[in-house]
Amino acid sequence: MKWVTRERPKTDRIACPWLIKNFIDAEAEFLYVSADQVLEVAAREGAHSYDAPGAEYTHRDGLCSFEVLLEEYGLEDAALQLLARIVHGADVADDRDATPQSRGLLAVAEGFHLLNLGDHRQLELSLPVYDALYAWARRQVADS
Secondary structure, three states: OEEEEEOOOOHHHHHHHHHHHHHHOOOOEEEEEOHHHHHHHHHHHOOEEEOOOOOOEOOEOOEOHHHHHHHHOOOOOHHHHHHHHHHHHHHOHHHOOOOOOHHHHHHHHHHHHHOOOOHHHHHHHHHHHHHHHHHHHHHHHHHO
16 A cells, blocks of 8 residues: 655654554555645555645644554554654654653654655664664563
């Protein structure tokens, strides 16, 4: 399945592909387009849209797109829920202190964004950050 979102990804638009590839759609293909083209490209390509105005999966009811995907797909893994809180704090300006890790994730995401690597290269290099955070979250959940 194709998944389409806005170009120049940051936190949520990197976290969502990580979640999708690992827990929702292992064969997912990601398209990054200008914000005003997301819905049109999604319709043309038969793709899911995310983290864009009017998208199928986007911020709603105080949740970031990552959290919306967890809810929509019934992903109740406690480590994913912890990771979701970290992503939420990094992505939602009013909730930067949602977790102690949120501001660090924001700094890493902003740094990757500033490197101007291109959307798919940034995605490729950023995914291991989420692998590491998920491994950490699994340990935290197991130890509690």
